Amino acid sequence: MSTSPPPTNEEQPRDAAYWSSSGSSLKVTNIPSGALNLNVDGRQVVGPLQGFGQMWQKIYRIRLKADEGEGVPPLTAKEIIKTWKVNFPQFWPTGNRFYGPLTGIAPGEVALLSLSMPGGIRLSTGVLVLYADEESFTLMTPQGHVFAGWITFSANEVDDYIVVEAQVLMRANDPIYEIGLRFGGHKQENVFWQHTLKSLAAFFQRDAPVEMQVTCIDPRLQWSQSKNIWHNAAMRTVMYTMTAPTRWIRGKKS
Amino acid sequence: MPQANVMMNVRRVNPTTSIIDIHGDVSAFAENVLMEAYAEANTPTTRTIILNFAGLEYMNSSGIGLLVTLLIRINRQKQRMYAFGLSEHYRHIFELTRLSDAIKIYENESAALSAA
Numbered sequence: 001m002s003t004s005p006p007p008t009n010e011e012q013p014r015d016a017a018y019w020s021s022s023g024s025s026l027k028v029t030n031i032p033s034g035a036l037n038l039n040v041d042g043r044q045v046v047g048p049l050q051g052f053g054q055m056w057q058k059i060y061r062i063r064l065k066a067d068e069g070e071g072v073p074p075l076t077a078k079e080i081i082k083t084w085k086v087n088f089p090q091f092w093p094t095g096n097r098f099y100g101p102l103t104g105i106a107p108g109e110v111a112l113l114s115l116s117m118p119g120g121i122r123l124s125t126g127v128l129v130l131y132a133d134e135e136s137f138t139l140m141t142p143q144g145h146v147f148a149g150w151i152t153f154s155a156n157e158v159d160d161y162i163v164v165e166a167q168v169l170m171r172a173n174d175p176i177y178e179i180g181l182r183f184g185g186h187k188q189e190n191v192f193w194q195h196t197l198k199s200l201a202a203f204f205q206r207d208a209p210v211e212m213q214v215t216c217i218d219p220r221l222q223w224s225q226s227k228n229i230w231h232n233a234a235m236r237t238v239m240y241t242m243t244a245p246t247r248w249i250r251g252k253k254s
Numbered sequence: 255m256p257q258a259n260v261m262m263n264v265r266r267v268n269p270t271t272s273i274i275d276i277h278g279d280v281s282a283f284a285e286n287v288l289m290e291a292y293a294e295a296n297t298p299t300t301r302t303i304i305l306n307f308a309g310l311e312y313m314n315s316s317g318i319g320l321l322v323t324l325l326i327r328i329n330r331q332k333q334r335m336y337a338f339g340l341s342e343h344y345r346h347i348f349e350l351t352r353l354s355d356a357i358k359i360y361e362n363e364s365a366a367l368s369a370a
Contacts, residue, residue, distance in 0.1 A: 012343060013310075013311060013312055013313075013341070013343055013344075014311065014312045015312050015313055015314060016343055018314065019343075019346075019347055019350070020350060021346075022350075023350070024349065024350055024352065045350070045352070046352060047322070047351050047352040047353065048322055049322060049325070049352060049353065049355060049356045050352050050355065055326060057319075057323070130315055130350070130351070131314060131315040133314065136314065136315070136316070138315035140351070150315065150319070150351075152315050152316055152319065154282075154316070167316070167319070169319050169322060169323075217322075217323055217326050218326045218330070
């Protein structure tokens with residue numbers, strides 16, 4: 001499920017190896033056991049400019065002491081990001097699955113997701129690893145995902161602390177998701193990333209409150225993007241689940 | 255904590271057009287420098303802001319996020335954002351992140367100015 005980062009040479013900028021070298025269309029070549037490649041293969045990645053809803057920037061931040069004293073190993077920003085990349089799904093709330101590459105998060109990789117939505121609905125979607133360096137990595141969403149945009153995970157050393165962040169820049173992908181986000185979806189997302197940061201801190205034997213900073217970058221709706229509803233992954237996943245018996249019967253007959 | 259390793263020079267080419275020359279790294283740490291440059295470039299008569307990326311040495315995903323927020327700010331002022339001087343690598347990033355859907359990219363300064 002990968003596209004190798006470009007080889008670095010003197011003519012390329014310093015960031016060349018950190019960016020995905022793939023195109024904007026997702027290609028899934030290897031499906032992990034238990035994962036469902038639905039709403040991912042062939043989909044275009046979409047940034048916050050391509051979504052329908054209001055544009056939000058959400059920053060979830062936790063400040064971890066670099067040195068907790070005796071008995072607790074000291075921390076560095078690079079160590080946190082390295083661990084986060086390899087164990088990314090481990091820190092998620094239960095009921096949500098991230099099927100990433102076994103080697104961890106790297107530029108150009110495509111991961112499949114199975115997310116728990118309100119009302120017991122499951123959402124099969126995916127993400128592209130847009131960017132990954134030693135102190136941050138960014139996941140970008142495809143058409144049909146709840147939101148169009150990206151999430152950047154980073155760690156920075158500030159004085160005696162490591163400031164760990166998840167920063168989301170997003171618009172709801174279509175009108176249905178926009179309604180969903182306004183009626184509980186944003187709150188659910190906040191809980192999701194707060195849980196993730198707390199779990200990450202606990203992994204390193206630390207605890208701290210999660211700060212949240214939410215800014216509406218653009219309150220306008222982009223009605224020209226309402227057609228995105230065609231790709232709505234939640235509706236497509238529900239339809240796929242409902243037609244499972246039909247597929248099973250057809251499979252038996254053939 | 256890393257500091258901003260970027261310099262931005264503002265040129266008011268004419269009453270309606272300003273160019274921001276970017277030299278160095280565009281990352282989260284460039285936010286203040288970029289927004290200050292925009293404040294300087296923005297006048298009551300400005301209609302087009304052109305970003306010159308010829309001196310861009312490094313950009314991460316937070317830097318792309320900064321450009322998105324700047325673009326929204328510019329659009330809300332009913333202004334347009336153009337760009338030129340992007341290397342092949344950064345053109346690819348603009349296409350991948352779909353920034354190129356919203357920002358017109360030109361080969362050089364004269365082409366961008368002609369379109370402004």
